[in-house]
Amino acid sequence: MAWVYLVIGGLLEVGWALGLDYSDGFTKIEFVIPTVILFSLSFYCFAKTLKTVPDISV
Template sequence: MAWVYLIIGGMAEVVWAFGLKFSNGFTNIPVVIPTVITLIFSFWMFSKSLKYLPISTAYAVFTGIGSFGTALFGMLFLGDAVNLIKIILLVVLISCIIGLKLVPDKTKKGEKI
């Protein structure tokens, strides 16, 4: 369940990042209010995941999901630049996130890192 919390929190990070873009420096109150609510929800979900996951993995995945999702939606819907290098780097980023999920959270007793 911790991974579900983490993924939902990361996806909510994408939403509040776009809210910040459209808040016009926190002057557009109808956008600011749901943005702040989504920001709080995002960190709440992240904090729930930290009860079960190591912070090193959880934070990297949380911010990675937010970075990947924000970049992807920016390119698809906001006219952000799209080029081969950016696509390759996003694929590397998501590959690293998946890799962190696949690494065991704990080492066996007596095993050296």
């Protein structure tokens, strides 16, 4: 399930990165609100992933 969270988090990250571009420096509120929501959901998914994916550092 952690890998599913990783993929979803990656897709959400693409969404909020595009939202940053469309928001024109946080001046267009109709793009700012979804961007902040996508950022929060992306962060949540990555946090869930870090709890269960094994560490592969050497």
